Amino acid sequence: MNAIKTKTMTNFRWVMCALLFVATTVNYLDRQVLSLTWKDFIAPEFHWTDDNYGTITAVFSIVYAACMLFAGKFVDFMGTKKGYLWAIGVWSAGAVAHALCGWLTVQLEGYASAADMAAVQTGSAAALLIATTSVWLFVAARCVLALGEAGNFPAAIKVTAEYFPKKDRAFATSIFNAGASVGALAAPATIPLLAQYFKDLGIGGGWEMAFVIIGGLGFIWMGFWVFLYEKPEKSKYVNGAELVYIHQDDESPAVETKNEEKEPQISFLRCFTFRQTWSFITGKFFTDGVWWFYLFWAPAYFSDQYGYKSSSSEAIMLIFTLYAIVTVLSIYGGYLPKLFVEKKGMNPYSGRMLSMLIFAFFPLLALFAQPLGAYSAWWPAIIIGLAGAGHQAWSANLFSTIGDMFPKSTIATITGIGGMAGGIGSFLINKGAGALFTYSEAQGAAFSFLGFDGKEAGYMIIFCICAVAYLVGWVIMKALVPKYKPVVA
16 A cells, blocks of 8 residues: 555546547537528528528527436446547538538429529528428438437546546536647637638638538547547556556545446436436526527627628637636536635535536626627627536536546436536527527517617517526525435435
């Protein structure tokens, strides 16, 4: 034991965290390609409305939700290594498949080219048919993307629980979860420019190659995962000192290591009998849709409200600034409970819940996005960035509550169940937003809310919902699980 104590500890757990970070970055890049190309590149070609786009994002959300319900169980069944490979392989294939939707629409509708489709009179029966066909083709590709992406967070949270002690999990989660912000940050600086570049070269509408290039990144990641990942007990990169550090929460690390494969599992249906499960479900249902709304609709917001095309320098800088704020600030979300645990002597769950309460106030800033937006587009960009940072910090701690209270063998399953709830919430807000924006725009001045008219009123309604969602979710979570109470298998 003395040799273990004195031997320099390896830090391979942070290499794993880096791999999770890259996977999450790629995950969010793949999600963002559509949101950054639909308004200016895809919609004119297929005659889409906001409601059409809302349908695509809503179906993606509900399929993602359904897949999340079983993705966690799949990862637990297949094992972390194989489960993660299947997940990223499927979602990368789905991302690339979007590029075929234009060609298939041309073939199915009998046009000579995409240009001929775009030339069809807007609002005509032919335009409606083109829109309907293309929407459902994109929905199909989006469903494949959702199927694969559903496995990302269950697998990533499972890896975090395998490689980090409880006190470090929120911090590690906040680091890899920052990949979502980095992906969202890199997306506006790359995707519209890629689409415009290939459009200028005459390669389709340009947007197709954006899907192909970004979607291909996942296949590269798979190679690194195959060669680097093993459970810490089997990894040649983890020495005894690091293994003791990883298992510091276990009563007997040696026994834990020896019998890890025999750890008792909680059946899928039994998971729903625990208040801890429903607490996690509540946190995801009320808040995931807010993040996805900002992710899917921010480019369209700046286009609608300020006329900035997604490939314009103004739009790129606004979206870049928004997610730069999210990226920088969200990392500290995982550090705060670590401070409460180490400096204040709180148990991990109490530290996380207090942190989540603090972060739940950040989204209230969304109430001021529309009013201050009348002065400058930079105000909504900054405000949404701060609200998004609050979400990512909240999310890192929310995910970590699973590892606090559930055995490692069930972590991916619970993550999947919560992801399903988050997907349902995302479906409701994205479909509702698309329908609301189309309706409010058509009504014009006849539709008013808090001093705003038309589509601006629609955005204000959604911002109000986003602002209060976290506090409502936190109150219900606290009522369900007031104190730290681990689940026994």
